[in-house]
Amino acid sequence: MAIAVDNPGAAGRKPRKNALSDGQGALAWLLTAPTLAVILFVVGIPIVLSVIESFYKTSNGIDPVTGMADTGTKFVGLENYLTALTSKSTAVEGVFGSLPRLLNAFVNNMFFTVVCVLIETVLGVAMALIMARAFKGTGLVRAAILVPWAIPTIVSAKLWFVIFQSNGVMNRIIGDQVLWLGDSAASQMAVIMADVWKTAPFIGLLTLAGLQTIPAEVYEAAKVDGATVWQRFVHITLPMVKPALVVAVLFRTLDTMRMFDLPYGLIGPNKYSVETLSMFAYNEAISQRYGAAAAYSILLFLLIVLVAFLFIKFLGADVVGDDESRARSEQRRRLRKLHKQQVNRTKAAQKTITSGESAA
Amino acid sequence: MTQQASMSTAVPAGPERMSKQELESLNKPTRSGKDVAGGIASLLGIAMIIIYCILPFLWMVISSLRLPSMGLSTDFIPNPVSVENYRIVFNAKNNFVTAIGNSILISTVTTLLTLLFGIVAAYALARLRFKGKALVLAIIIGCSMFPAITILVPLLKMFTGNYSWLPIDWMNQYQAVIIPSLSFGLPLCVWNLTAFFRQLPVELEQAAMVDGCTPITAFRKIILPLAAPGIFTTVILTFIAVWNEYMFAMTFLPGKEKMTAPVSLAGFTGDSAFNIPYGAIMAAGVVVTVPLLAMVLLFQRRIVAGLTAGGVK
Numbered sequence: 167m168a169i170a171v172d173n174p175g176a177a178g179r180k181p182r183k184n185a186l187s188d189g190q191g192a193l194a195w196l197l198t199a200p201t202l203a204v205i206l207f208v209v210g211i212p213i214v215l216s217v218i219e220s221f222y223k224t225s226n227g228i229d230p231v232t233g234m235a236d237t238g239t240k241f242v243g244l245e246n247y248l249t250a251l252t253s254k255s256t257a258v259e260g261v262f263g264s265l266p267r268l269l270n271a272f273v274n275n276m277f278f279t280v281v282c283v284l285i286e287t288v289l290g291v292a293m294a295l296i297m298a299r300a301f302k303g304t305g306l307v308r309a310a311i312l313v314p315w316a317i318p319t320i321v322s323a324k325l326w327f328v329i330f331q332s333n334g335v336m337n338r339i340i341g342d343q344v345l346w347l348g349d350s351a352a353s354q355m356a357v358i359m360a361d362v363w364k365t366a367p368f369i370g371l372l373t374l375a376g377l378q379t380i381p382a383e384v385y386e387a388a389k390v391d392g393a394t395v396w397q398r399f400v401h402i403t404l405p406m407v408k409p410a411l412v413v414a415v416l417f418r419t420l421d422t423m424r425m426f427d428l429p430y431g432l433i434g435p436n437k438y439s440v441e442t443l444s445m446f447a448y449n450e451a452i453s454q455r456y457g458a459a460a461a462y463s464i465l466l467f468l469l470i471v472l473v474a475f476l477f478i479k480f481l482g483a484d485v486v487g488d489d490e491s492r493a494r495s496e497q498r499r500r501l502r503k504l505h506k507q508q509v510n511r512t513k514a515a516q517k518t519i520t521s522g523e524s525a526a
Numbered sequence: 527m528t529q530q531a532s533m534s535t536a537v538p539a540g541p542e543r544m545s546k547q548e549l550e551s552l553n554k555p556t557r558s559g560k561d562v563a564g565g566i567a568s569l570l571g572i573a574m575i576i577i578y579c580i581l582p583f584l585w586m587v588i589s590s591l592r593l594p595s596m597g598l599s600t601d602f603i604p605n606p607v608s609v610e611n612y613r614i615v616f617n618a619k620n621n622f623v624t625a626i627g628n629s630i631l632i633s634t635v636t637t638l639l640t641l642l643f644g645i646v647a648a649y650a651l652a653r654l655r656f657k658g659k660a661l662v663l664a665i666i667i668g669c670s671m672f673p674a675i676t677i678l679v680p681l682l683k684m685f686t687g688n689y690s691w692l693p694i695d696w697m698n699q700y701q702a703v704i705i706p707s708l709s710f711g712l713p714l715c716v717w718n719l720t721a722f723f724r725q726l727p728v729e730l731e732q733a734a735m736v737d738g739c740t741p742i743t744a745f746r747k748i749i750l751p752l753a754a755p756g757i758f759t760t761v762i763l764t765f766i767a768v769w770n771e772y773m774f775a776m777t778f779l780p781g782k783e784k785m786t787a788p789v790s791l792a793g794f795t796g797d798s799a800f801n802i803p804y805g806a807i808m809a810a811g812v813v814v815t816v817p818l819l820a821m822v823l824l825f826q827r828r829i830v831a832g833l834t835a836g837g838v839k
Contacts, residue, residue: 190654191654191655191656191657193650193654193741194651194654194655194656194659195650197646197647197649198646198647198650198651198662200643200646201644201646201647201666201716202647204643204708204712205665205666205669205712207705208677208706208709209669209672209709211680212676212677212679212684213672215680215683216676216679216680219680296568296571296572296575299564299568300568300569300572305826307576308827308830309826310579310580312822312826312830313579313580313583313819315822316766316819316821316822317583317811317818318769318770318772318814318815318818319772320770320772320788320789320791320792321586321791321811323792324791324792324808324811325582325585325586325808325811326582328585328586328589328597328598328804328807328808329582331598331804333598333600334598334600335585335600363582367575367579370575371830371833371834372833372834375830375834410834417671420671423673424673424675426675426772427772444675444773447675447679448675448678448773451678451682452777456679456683459679460680463673463675463678463679464676466676467673467676470671471672488660488663490655490659495660
């Protein structure tokens, strides 16, 4: 009964027409059509082509078995995916041991993503907390924080390239002789440091915006109730900043997963210690092995879709952030629930002959 | 701070009962030793953030001001200070001026195109009610999430005339970078503008519509002028994103005449492989970054508002 009261329009009666907002569907589609058409042409069609491409193999030159000239493109099904994942002949020496090149790139990718995003989030939140406390110089900090963000990634790669030279300033500061750029675990550290520098301030900025929406009264009330600083942070700040933070972290995660410019510019192509999936796929593409390149890029694409899905499902990242869409999906959920209840009620009524109405 | 704020709103209720001095002393926040310590700590924190963000960039500027032969010197002050690296950068041999021109052209055209398509779409998404809006929003946001490499592979094949149904050769032609750049420029633009349009009170258009305007006239006469700051922010963000793009530009515009500035500077070479012109690369980096930094410093409020519009509501 209570549910029916909540949904006066749900019982089959059509809601009253709203002259200011109904019947705009045609206009809306007309206005969004150009954008959707562009997206279809520059994203949709290429992705479909990429999927098709990934099932084909372009032979360049000589057939390895027969030794005959072979330049055709032939359908090979899932071979591009399977050989790359399993074949021992493609094994390379990365930081994580001898792995097939694709697997090595995948492990690097995940390692960079987890480590970078973790450090960036912690550092970013810390920066936001400091900025939120400060009453002076916020304009200056904001400008400073935008500097790493505004620098083109390839320029920042070259900038760290100079800093990380063996006789460069980083080694002078730490007083050691680390070969940062020598395709080793140290190269991974160099990439991580450069990436954190560029993007931690950005997370800080987004978190700060979230912090500033928390009303001060909430903190005051907690203070009156005797909450410690740590309790206030865990029970007020984090939950209230979570929606903004989760979206920021999601975007950073996806961004790190497709990392290309930074390792490419800082360490270089074909360096297995820092090779990411994007870099490996790129290398295959410019070598005109389109089939393999497409397969690897599709794998990366699926990986990103999966991670985005997990974020949205389990961390409740509200990426769309549109009230109307949210209201619509909630309405659908409510109606489904209502419908289920009605079905159950009818069933119950059919079972109990004495009473037509069961206690809902 | 918060106490002060609530005080100042409460005080005007009875100002005649208190003298000015009393008011001032009440408005002054009482400072305990703990507050002072906290203030110093937060100042220190602020200073650390600023140093952390600025220092590497500063190192680039310092490195660019050395003599070309002292590229890897670790002196904190260049000795002697020299602008020789900048002379090398702008030497006609490096084609860097052409590259900057290319970058400006590509970024401007892409930004204008995204605006052309994006404004109307963003208005529809922010204001009109229609079924499938969540889907359209999801498609657009999805576009800003997928990896560029996924579309680069087929585009590379398409633009080099490898498909028999598309006999084109777009290598070293501007459109080969402008069109793929729409894939990330357009979502960015639509997203920002949608967030901005949503902030404008809907009553404005409703009033206009009650007065007999169609939604389109209401948009043109009421919303567009009010949205000018938001559009401006979007232009800056899109321009910066396209300016900084590297992978498409490196792939499709490898020729010296059509190269963009980031690609050009990454490819600076010395006389031999062991003679990397560090100073010149740093100088070029400064030249590429300074216009962006100027925009950032001038419009930081707007940029921050634009960047946070998507994530925080």
